[in-house]
Amino acid sequence: MGQKPNAARPPLRADARDNRNRILAAAGEVFVEQGPGAPLEEISKRAGTGIATLYRRFPDRKALTRAVALDALQRTMDEVTRARDEEPTAFAALTRYMHRVLDIRIGAVFPVLLEEIPFEDEEIAAVRDEGVGIMQGLVASAQQEGDLRPDVTHGDIGMLLVRLSRPLPGPLPRELTEDLAHRHLDLLIDGLRATAGRAQALGGPSLTFDDLQSIGDGQDTAAP
Amino acid sequence: MGQKPNAARPPLRADARDNRNRILAAAGEVFVEQGPGAPLEEISKRAGTGIATLYRRFPDRKALTRAVALDALQRTMDEVTRARDEEPTAFAALTRYMHRVLDIRIGAVFPVLLEEIPFEDEEIAAVRDEGVGIMQGLVASAQQEGDLRPDVTHGDIGMLLVRLSRPLPGPLPRELTEDLAHRHLDLLIDGLRATAGRAQALGGPSLTFDDLQSIGDGQDTAAP
DNA sequence: CACTGACCGGAGGATTTGTCTCCACTTAGT
DNA sequence: ACTAAGTGGAGACAAATCCTCCGGTCAGTG
Numbered sequence: 001m002g003q004k005p006n007a008a009r010p011p012l013r014a015d016a017r018d019n020r021n022r023i024l025a026a027a028g029e030v031f032v033e034q035g036p037g038a039p040l041e042e043i044s045k046r047a048g049t050g051i052a053t054l055y056r057r058f059p060d061r062k063a064l065t066r067a068v069a070l071d072a073l074q075r076t077m078d079e080v081t082r083a084r085d086e087e088p089t090a091f092a093a094l095t096r097y098m099h100r101v102l103d104i105r106i107g108a109v110f111p112v113l114l115e116e117i118p119f120e121d122e123e124i125a126a127v128r129d130e131g132v133g134i135m136q137g138l139v140a141s142a143q144q145e146g147d148l149r150p151d152v153t154h155g156d157i158g159m160l161l162v163r164l165s166r167p168l169p170g171p172l173p174r175e176l177t178e179d180l181a182h183r184h185l186d187l188l189i190d191g192l193r194a195t196a197g198r199a200q201a202l203g204g205p206s207l208t209f210d211d212l213q214s215i216g217d218g219q220d221t222a223a224p
Numbered sequence: 225m226g227q228k229p230n231a232a233r234p235p236l237r238a239d240a241r242d243n244r245n246r247i248l249a250a251a252g253e254v255f256v257e258q259g260p261g262a263p264l265e266e267i268s269k270r271a272g273t274g275i276a277t278l279y280r281r282f283p284d285r286k287a288l289t290r291a292v293a294l295d296a297l298q299r300t301m302d303e304v305t306r307a308r309d310e311e312p313t314a315f316a317a318l319t320r321y322m323h324r325v326l327d328i329r330i331g332a333v334f335p336v337l338l339e340e341i342p343f344e345d346e347e348i349a350a351v352r353d354e355g356v357g358i359m360q361g362l363v364a365s366a367q368q369e370g371d372l373r374p375d376v377t378h379g380d381i382g383m384l385l386v387r388l389s390r391p392l393p394g395p396l397p398r399e400l401t402e403d404l405a406h407r408h409l410d411l412l413i414d415g416l417r418a419t420a421g422r423a424q425a426l427g428g429p430s431l432t433f434d435d436l437q438s439i440g441d442g443q444d445t446a447a448p
Numbered sequence: 449c450a451c452t453g454a455c456c457g458g459a460g461g462a463t464t465t466g467t468c469t470c471c472a473c474t475t476a477g478t
Numbered sequence: 479a480c481t482a483a484g485t486g487g488a489g490a491c492a493a494a495t496c497c498t499c500c501g502g503t504c505a506g507t508g
Contacts, residue, residue, distance in 0.1 A: 013476060016484060035259075035393075039466060050486035055468060111393035152411065160408055163387045169259075169335035176429065183428030184384055187376065191415025204407030205400065237505060240455060263495060274457035279497065 022047040027068045032108040065116045072106040077131045090141035107165030149194045155207040244281050246271040251292045256332040289340045296330040301355045314365035331389030373418045379431040
């Protein structure tokens with residue numbers, strides 16, 4: 001488990017391995033900035049390699065997309081696990097995790113995944129579901145401990161992270177928009193806190209991750 | 225003032241006027257969903273007209289973009305003015321305004337404006353600055369009245385609106401993402417409220433609209 | 449009702465943009 | 479020092495998009 005079916009591939013040479021990682025990182029950035037259809041040449045250029053190198057490691061766009069998604073998901077898993085284990089309260093773990101997600105920017109990569117990769121992809125689904133499960137647990141705990149307002153779902157948190165992760169369009173330099181994202185997340189976290197004199201409960205649909213999944217199923221983008 | 229230099233154009237025929245408006249509306253939607261580079265044919269199709277009609281009214285992409293931006297800005301101006309005049313408190317006006325902006329989705333159109341239209345465009349700058357001025361006034365009042373936390377700027381609010389306005393990527397139907405946007409705005413508004421026992425002030429840069437403007441000046445997207 | 453000039457749709461040529469392959473050159477690893 | 483793995487970039491091919499042209503239609507008027 002955890003190895004491609006067609007195993008026994010000789011390990012990459014050191015420099016090739018480096019290049020592969022650089023391409024993966026660059027692809028993450030470019031997908032976040034320009035969307036999942038961004039030109040692959042842009043990615044290879046940003047990685048400092050030729051276009052051929054990219055195609056050698058990832059036979060087509062789908063393979064690259066998938067690798068990026070898997071990589072980001074795994075890092076996110078790491079973060080949520082570590083946050084849960086190291087922070088004193090569930091709420092603290094949640095906030096720490098949220099800030100870290102902004103840094104990874106998986107929030108912005110994740111929707112790409114949703115659009116381009118079938119929901120059934122096993123390897124991805126496994127990592128994803130485990131991470132979602134942990135998050136769900138944190139949310140429930142934080143609500144039981146009275147720190148997190150009871151009317152939000154882990155789906156809300158996920159979607160808010162997506163919103164905050166995406167870079168603001170326009171001429172702002174990247175570093176600045178990232179600082180702003182953290183600032184705005186702080187603002188949001190204050191809104192997530194449980195408070196005695198809350199005016200009223202939230203309106204609108206309170207979706208969970210599973211709801212999103214079932215909605216996604218009925219979709220089709222085929223052309224005649 | 226307020227009329228194109230080359231005035232005295234005969235008024236459009238009724239059906240042509242209709243088409244023009246439909247194109248404008250469709251362009252707004254498509255730009256929001258697909259970005260400012262979206263194919264013009266998609267716009268004309270969604271407006272229910274032929275591509276030629278679009279080109280007849282708007283000689284090129286820039287003209288269309290500009291018209292969309294101006295239209296959205298004017299509606300936003302309307303909303304902020306009305307909110308200020310009709311609501312009992314500045315904070316109430318602010319929240320009402322924010323919800324209305326989500327409906328107009330100018331938040332998502334505005335960055336397009338920033339990218340495609342020169343900052344010096346007089347007609348646009350006039351409407352924009354007036355709207356920004358009113359917002360700035362509302363923020364200051366709400367802070368003086370003790371309803372709005374003192375460490376946010378009108379720039380924060382504007383950028384948060386941009387974040388919330390943009391549709392979530394992925395297969396969610398449009399209506400659903402809009403409902404969710406309002407839900408999440410409510411969450412955010414609770415974070416914006418002034419509260420006695422606030423943990424700590426916000427970190428990160430606290431930019432105003434003017435800061436954004438001066439940052440935008442030093443940009444260039446020319447090709448060799 | 450009949451007329452006419454404004455208005456319309458959509459086919460299609462030109463052009464830009466992106467994908468992916470091939471091959472002569474370079475370099476890590478023994 | 480040797481060699482198999484790795485590399486880069488030109489360019490053929492394909493797709494998407496722009497924008498114009500022209501025969502047909504319809505709103506508005508007398």
